[in-house]
Amino acid sequence: MPTFNIASIRKKIFLFAVIGFVFLNSFAFIWAVFIREKLFLIFEIPEPVIDLPIWVFAVMASIFSAIAITALMFLGMGIIRYTGQREKDLIAGSERQRSFAADAAHELRTPLTVLRAQIESMEDKKIAISLLDDVDRITHIIEQILDKSRFEVLKVNKGDVADLSKVCTNVVSYVAPLVINDGRSIELFGADKPILINGNSFALEQAVKNLISNASKYSSRGSMITVEVGGDPVIRVIDRGRGVPEGEREAIFERFRRADRRAGGTGLGLAIVKSVAEAHGGSVGVSDAPEGGSVFTISFPHQIKQKNIN
Numbered sequence: 028m029p030t031f032n033i034a035s036i037r038k039k040i041f042l043f044a045v046i047g048f049v050f051l052n053s054f055a056f057i058w059a060v061f062i063r064e065k066l067f068l069i070f071e072i073p074e075p076v077i078d079l080p081i082w083v084f085a086v087m088a089s090i091f092s093a094i095a096i097t098a099l100m101f102l103g104m105g106i107i108r109y110t111g112q113r114e115k116d117l118i119a120g121s122e123r124q125r126s127f128a129a130d131a132a133h134e135l136r137t138p139l140t141v142l143r144a145q146i147e148s149m150e151d152k153k154i155a156i157s158l159l160d161d162v163d164r165i166t167h168i169i170e171q172i173l174d175k176s177r178f179e180v181l182k183v184n185k186g187d188v189a190d191l192s193k194v195c196t197n198v199v200s201y202v203a204p205l206v207i208n209d210g211r212s213i214e215l216f217g218a219d220k221p222i223l224i225n226g227n228s229f230a231l232e233q234a235v236k237n238l239i240s241n242a243s244k245y246s247s248r249g250s251m252i253t254v255e256v257g258g259d260p261v262i263r264v265i266d267r268g269r270g271v272p273e274g275e276r277e278a279i280f281e282r283f284r285r286a287d288r289r290a291g292g293t294g295l296g297l298a299i300v301k302s303v304a305e306a307h308g309g310s311v312g313v314s315d316a317p318e319g320g321s322v323f324t325i326s327f328p329h330q331i332k333q334k335n336i337n
Contacts, residue, residue, distance in 0.1 A: 135169050168295075178299055181230055181306040188331060189226030191256050192218035198235040199254055206239065210248035213239070217256035223331040224260055226307050234303040235262060237296040238323050242266035246320070260330045267320040276313050300325065 143162050149155040199215045206213045235254070242252045245268040253265040271279060280301040297311075300323075304311040309327040316322045 139166055178230055178302040178306065181227065181303065183225060183227050183307055185225065187225060187227055188223055189228040189231055191222040191224060191260055191262055192220065194228055194231045195235055195254050195256050195262060198232050198239065202236060202239050206243055206252060209243055211243050211246055211250055211252055213252045213254065215254045222256055222258055222260050224327045225331060230303045230306065234300045234325065237300050238264040241296055258330060260327045262325045264323045265316050265320060267316070267318065270315055270319065270321050271313050280311060
């Protein structure tokens, strides 16, 4: 959730107040001189009775300018206080929603485990297999809700170091049997040397798993999924599917949004990837692959040189 930098806003209001004071004071003083020197006669305005020293006009201009700027500053500070309170209320409400989702998902784990055990003991295995598929689908949704709740508040500590090459190697090794069993192939490039960033390895592995799962879901059987690690530093997952229309490329990273509802899924996988990328100060995007399909890219701010690591 975006936050307001209250200190920065206060500095800007003070700066604008100073500039406004100088402008208003100058304008008022010039107008006073205009009247004092009777230049209003150019516009054939009736001559007023003004016979005061010029310094009086300067003092009056300063006083009225200060009053106007002070009033504007009080108004601005009131707006800041209101905005700050609204932000706190929104953050608190969002935190309550995340806590509720996490607690509800956690509480559902136990009854689902019991339900799975009861289904596995059924004599009619055909019905049991169908029911187990439903249980697995519900379990997957619950796990993703927990992941989403966890990664939305993920904080990457300054001393945390993650090796993108190791992250991708671990993930590809883990998911390769699943991808192959699903009728696809997977390959890894660029992981021959460490690429270190300030990051959380567990969260990054989950993000890469979700991208590979998404690629497998939307690729045709027999196609290749490519995972690339770059020193920019970036992670790319390339599929050979039908691609993502340009108008949908931002929306698919929002919660419960899917490019094709016929493909199933929860609509949380890519939202988790976005949360993880943003927690690392990076971003995630999608573009067209040269040979057809999509390229999902997680970009990170900078690489850490090994000599800088204690």
